[in-house]
Amino acid sequence: MRTEDDARAAVGLIIRVLRGEGSGLDDTAEVDFGMARTADTILKAYERDLSIAQKRKELVPLAKVKDHVERAFIGLRQAVQRLPSRHVAAMAAELQCDPAALDAALSKVIAVELDGLSAPVVRV
Numbered sequence: 848m849r850t851e852d853d854a855r856a857a858v859g860l861i862i863r864v865l866r867g868e869g870s871g872l873d874d875t876a877e878v879d880f881g882m883a884r885t886a887d888t889i890l891k892a893y894e895r896d897l898s899i900a901q902k903r904k905e906l907v908p909l910a911k912v913k914d915h916v917e918r919a920f921i922g923l924r925q926a927v928q929r930l931p932s933r934h935v936a937a938m939a940a941e942l943q944c945d946p947a948a949l950d951a952a953l954s955k956v957i958a959v960e961l962d963g964l965s966a967p968v969v970r971v
Contacts (some may be wrong), residue, residue, distance in 0.1 A: 860884040924961050931957065 858878050864886040866872050900906050931953035939946035 864889050892916065924965070927957060927961060928954070 859874070861883050862872050862876060863880050864934065865882060885891060897906075904942055931950050935946050935950040939949045942949070
């Protein structure tokens with residue numbers, strides 16, 4: 848390791864890997880060579896599993912997943928936005944109100960809710 852921070856990061860990684868496999872290590876545990884070797888073996892096994900899954904075409908490219916989810920949300924948004932215009936006449940007759948005012952009010956509320964759902968998510 849080149850710096851103290853690099854060493855701390857490496858020890859943290861070893862502890863996270865071993866903890867992920869069921870070890871009861873806490874963040875202040877001392878790491879010996881055997882633990883480091885075990886963690887290295889576990890990480891190599893993960894890499895092999897990913898490589899095999901990639902060769903079997905079991906992994907889906909992230910860009911395709913994002914594109915699919917985006918198209919699905921756009922379709923859902925458009926279907927929900929059309930709801931007031933499809934049902935406003937029957938609803939207005941039942942409520943005995945102006946269909947145009949009801950359509951405008953419902954469309955506005957639905958647009959606000961959908962905008963809230965599609966707001967960008969910021970992760971730190």
